[in-house]
Amino acid sequence: MQAIRISPTRLSLAATALVMGAAIAAPASAATLSVGAGKTYATPCQAFAASRAGDVVEIQAATYTGDVCGIYTSNLTIRGINGRPKINAGGRNAMGKATWVVVGGNVVIDNVEMYGAAVPDRNGAALRLEGTNFTLRNSFLHDNENGILSGVNTASTIVLENNEFGHNGYGDGYSHNVYIGQAAKLTFRYNYSHDANVGHNLKTRALYNTIAYNRFSSLRPGETGSTAAGKPSYEVNVPNGGTTYIIGNVIMQPASGNNPAMVSYGEEGTGGYATDLYVVNNTFVNDDSRGTFVTVRNAATPALLTNNLFSGSGEVTTQANAVLKTNYQALSIGFVDRAGYDLRPLFSSLIVNAGTIPATAIGKVSLTPTASYRHVAGSTLRATLGKKIDIGAYEVQ
DSSP states (O other): OOOOOOOSSHHHHHHHHHHHHHHHHSOOOOOEEEESTTSSBSSHHHHHHHOOTTOEEEEESSEEESOOEEEOOSSOEEEEESSOOEEEOTTOOBTTTEEEEEOSSSEEEESOEEEOOOOTTSOOEEEEEOSSOEEEESOEEESSSEEEEEOOEEEEEEEEESOEEESOSOSSSSOOSEEEOSEEEEEEESOEEEOOSSSOSOEEOOSEEEEESOEEEOOOTTOOOSSOOOOOSOSEEETTOOEEEEESOEEEEOTTOSOSEEEEESTTOOTTSOOOEEEESOEEEEOSSSOEEEEEOSOOSOOEEESOEEESSSEEESOTTOEEESOEEESSOOEEETTTTEEEEOOOTTTTTOSOOOOOBTTTBOOSOOEEEETTTEEEEOOOOTTOOOSSSSOOO
16 A cells, blocks of 8 residues: 655645545445355355455355354355355354354345254254344255254344255254244245254244245155154244234144144243234144144234134134134145145135235234245245235135
């Protein structure tokens, strides 16, 4: 860098100070840090350590084993390119917590595969969230003690979209595919969360939850898939309540599950949380001979259950004063390919145009579904013809 020649005059000193001050105040331009064989950085963690706010870390598709660390930079974007890089914990962990511990704020991770996270206390995660605000997209987290684990941060918004979470959990029921602590807000959409190993496919203690257009399911015994078959507890667990929208999801309970309830809300107490629950246009399938589709406890506010399709045996809800409107339940419902998990319903006059356009929720939030889940971890636009809407997560075509 060229040295600045300082004039002895007071005027020049003042001008120089202004120039230097402007230079210090101006933000440095963002850089793209390349990771992979023959690139500037051999491993992702080397690039994280060298990064600055606003940078982008691009990880070439390859397998990176034992590359564990904390991510301290804020406003950082991390993305896999030329395929999906595989991050194998390989028996190592960062800080006794995770493969990657996200300490910085406003971090975005896109298109990575992470597996093998384990720690001595059996609560290791692929991603441990300790910063404020986080986004994960287009990624596959599997065979970790936790896929994602976050702590308490009531200033933090977490967005998880277009991801697959499979067969995470130590097997003791205390670790899960996704476990969100007391965050300000969780948006969980277009994800495929399945086969949690005894734990839950989704557990969230966030104060405000939008759970929309996802598939929660597990393999049947003897089937093969992207992971081993699991025996999940709840498909969706919201143990402390909070304003929660469960809209347009496919929610399936296997015959070999560990808990007969599919969605659980407020079971651990709702002190300090709102208790408004909206369950709208979901397709529930219970392959067990017992069960409850939506368990609601410790909630003074009546839950709203509208336009849901309930296939299989079981009680719709445990809340006596819940508002149930234009739902449909049958022991057996015709689907396009039930064995292949294509749960678009076949034509039935009890389903087609049989729903109700949902009223707007508190805060002027629309409850009308605008998308449908598309496998794997995707979505399609849901078009409603006229003023009629079909019951369930899909419009019948």
